[in-house]
Amino acid sequence: MERIDVGVLGATGMVGTRLVRMLEGHPWFRLAEVGASDRSRGEALGRLVADDDGGPLWDEAAKMVVKSVDDEYTSPILLSALPTGVAKDLEPKLAKAGHLVVSNASSHRQDPNVPLIIPEINPDHISLARKQIGKQGGAIITNPNCVVAGIAMVFHPLHEAFGLEQVVVTTFQAISGAGKPGPASFDMIDNVLPFIAGEEDKIGNEVRKILGKVTERGFDNPNIRLSATCARVPVLHGHFASVSLAFRKQPHVDEVKSVLNGFRGNVIQDGLPCAPARPIEVMEAENRPQPRLDRDRGDGMTVTVGRIRPCEVHHVKMFVLSHNLVRGAAGAAMLNAELCHARGLTARPAATAQR
Ligand code: NAP
Numbered sequence: 001m002e003r004i005d006v007g008v009l010g011a012t013g014m015v016g017t018r019l020v021r022m023l024e025g026h027p028w029f030r031l032a033e034v035g036a037s038d039r040s041r042g043e044a045l046g047r048l049v050a051d052d053d054g055g056p057l058w059d060e061a062a063k064m065v066v067k068s069v070d071d072e073y074t075s076p077i078l079l080s081a082l083p084t085g086v087a088k089d090l091e092p093k094l095a096k097a098g099h100l101v102v103s104n105a106s107s108h109r110q111d112p113n114v115p116l117i118i119p120e121i122n123p124d125h126i127s128l129a130r131k132q133i134g135k136q137g138g139a140i141i142t143n144p145n146c147v148v149a150g151i152a153m154v155f156h157p158l159h160e161a162f163g164l165e166q167v168v169v170t171t172f173q174a175i176s177g178a179g180k181p182g183p184a185s186f187d188m189i190d191n192v193l194p195f196i197a198g199e200e201d202k203i204g205n206e207v208r209k210i211l212g213k214v215t216e217r218g219f220d221n222p223n224i225r226l227s228a229t230c231a232r233v234p235v236l237h238g239h240f241a242s243v244s245l246a247f248r249k250q251p252h253v254d255e256v257k258s259v260l261n262g263f264r265g266n267v268i269q270d271g272l273p274c275a276p277a278r279p280i281e282v283m284e285a286e287n288r289p290q291p292r293l294d295r296d297r298g299d300g301m302t303v304t305v306g307r308i309r310p311c312e313v314h315h316v317k318m319f320v321l322s323h324n325l326v327r328g329a330a331g332a333a334m335l336n337a338e339l340c341h342a343r344g345l346t347a348r349p350a351a352t353a354q355r
Contacts, residue, residue, distance in 0.1 A: 004346055005032035006337065007073050009090075010081035011066065012036040012048045014179050015104050017057075018330035019079050020045070024058040027273050028341055032075045034064050041068040053236075076100060076346050079333050083179075095138040100129070100346055102141050102337045104329050106202060109142045109209070112218055116142050116209050118149065118332065119272065119339045120265025120279045121156045125214050126343055133345065141340065143332035147171050147199070147230070147239050148206040150322025153279055153303045154243070157263040158256065159211055159222065163248030166314060167226040169203065172233045172240040174291065177324045183232065193232040203228040238291030239324045246314035256308055256316050257282050272338040274331055276301035282308065289321040300326025301335075 006023065010016040011034035023031040034045050046062025056062065067073070069082065069090060078094055080087055080103040087105035094101050108114045113132060115125040132139035144152060147169075155164055173196060175182050187193065204226035212221035233240075251259075265279050276298030282305050283289050289304035297304055300323035311317040322328055340346055 001028065003028060003030040004077060004341065005030055005075040006077040006079055007031075007033040007035065007075040008079050008081065009035045009069055010083070011045060012040050013081050014176050014325060015081035015329040017049050017052060017054075018325050019081060019333065020049075020057060020061050021054050022274065022330055022334050024061065028338060029077065031061055031064070033067060033073055034061075035067045035069045035071065035073070038068050040066045041071075042066065073099065077102060077337050077340075079337060080104060081329070081333075091140050095132065095140045096136050098137040100133075100139055100141065100337070100340055102143075102333045102340070104143060104333055106145060106198075108140050109144065109202075110205060111140075114140050114142055115214075116144055116206060117336050117339065118144065118152055118210055119267045119270075119275070119335050120263075121152060122210055123266050123270075123339055123343070126339060126345065127214055129340065129345060139345070141336055143329070143336055144206045144210060145199070145202045146177050146322075146324035146328030147173065147241060148203055148210070149328040149332050150239060150303045150320050151203075151241055151243060152207050152210045153322070154260065154305055154318075154320050155207060155224075155245075156211055157259050157280075158245065158247070158251075159224070161255070161259045162251045164211075164222070164224050164245060165248055166246040167207075167224060168244045168314070169226065169228050170242045171199075171228070171230045172235070172242075173199075173230060174235040174237045174239055174324055175232065176237045177239060177328075178232065188232070188234050191234065196230045196232055199230040200228040203230075235291045237323055237325055238295035239322055239328060240289075240291055241320045242317070243320055244311045244314045244317040250315045253308055253310060253316060260305055260308075267339060270339065270342040272335055272342060274301060274334045274338055278302055280305060282306070289319060291321060294321055295323040299331075301331050303327060
């Protein structure tokens with residue numbers, strides 16, 4: 001198969017670097033261009049990206065000269081890891097110029113014309129991207145907030161089986177979730193920060209949109225009540241969440257485990273290269289999952305669940321862990337781009353940006 005060109009915007013950041021790494025040897029996509037702020041323009045990507053836990057960047061990517069995001073882009077697919085404020089104005093312009101913009105930013109997630117997709121859950125929401133392409137040539141497609149990427153994966157099969165009605169979620173979020181340079185070490189070591197700006201409000205709305213149905217009249221979202229409390233903890237990668245759930249029909253703990261263990265998602269037939277064999281893994285040991293030990297399961301794409309037990313207030317409670325930079329960001333965007341490609345949204349000649 002001839003590989004399709006993709007560009008990475010925000011390539012020097014936490015998420016962008018992961019995207020660049022995931023594109024090494026990708027069977028469908030070829031990294032063709034990288035962009036960041038004017039500060040980085042003209043520099044070789046390898047010089048700007050310090051070796052992180054992935055080691056040095058692969059050769060071809062390291063030699064790429066970084067463009068400004070205001071330069072011209074020719075790749076049909078642009079994977080965006082830009083800050084929300086930049087993405088807000090720029091991504092619609094790029095979509096109008098004919099690109100498929102696959103975005104990590106929250107700026108357009110709640111736009112009723114923009115799909116918010118986790119491929120294993122709601123791949124059919126891609127119809128909204130088709131509509132955008134019909135109207136303007138390109139489209140924006142988004143992946144969820146890094147906490148939602150993990151918990152929605154768990155909520156979806158349980159909602160299908162038992163009808164989810166109420167959620168109380170408390171998060172323990174990793175430092176890399178804050179992007180570069182992240183919180184000061186003086187704030188983070190020996191400490192927990194009990195506030196993450198803008199985070200708690202996003203969670204309920206994003207869960208409801210992902211679990212909702214796209215109808216002729218717009219979204220039909222489930223009436224799930226959700227209360228979120230978010231904290232930053234001194235963990236490098238991996239967002240951890242304690243969730244307590246109430247259902248229309250009270251399930252036994254064993255039924256919950258069986259539903260989660262059996263879940264494979266709605267995209268198995270698409271053969272997406274970044275899709276893990278198991279989107280959810282239930283761990284039985286009472287001291288698992290743990291961020292350091294379990295965040296990389298399924299190359300960071302598997303969500304791990306543990307300590308599933310009866311809840312004294314709701315019906316069941318458990319811990320959910322997902323890698324914020326992979327399942328919660330770069331891997332999520334890659335999977336969305338692969339979904340679009342597999343379902344024919346990118347089978348067009350390369351766009352030439354006219355902005
Ligand atoms: P980051 O580490 O701060 O990286 C930001 C990137 O955007 C860098 O490449 C930076 O380039 C570029 N940039 C900054 N200001 C710019 C400007 N004015 N114009 C053009 N480019 C600019 O952030 P991140 O953590 O990777 O997050 C990227 C996006 O993904 C954000 O929208 C974030 O909310 C979202 N997200 C992050 C996570 C996570 O776990 N970190 C998870 C889900 C979603 P320079 O190096 O040139 O400054």
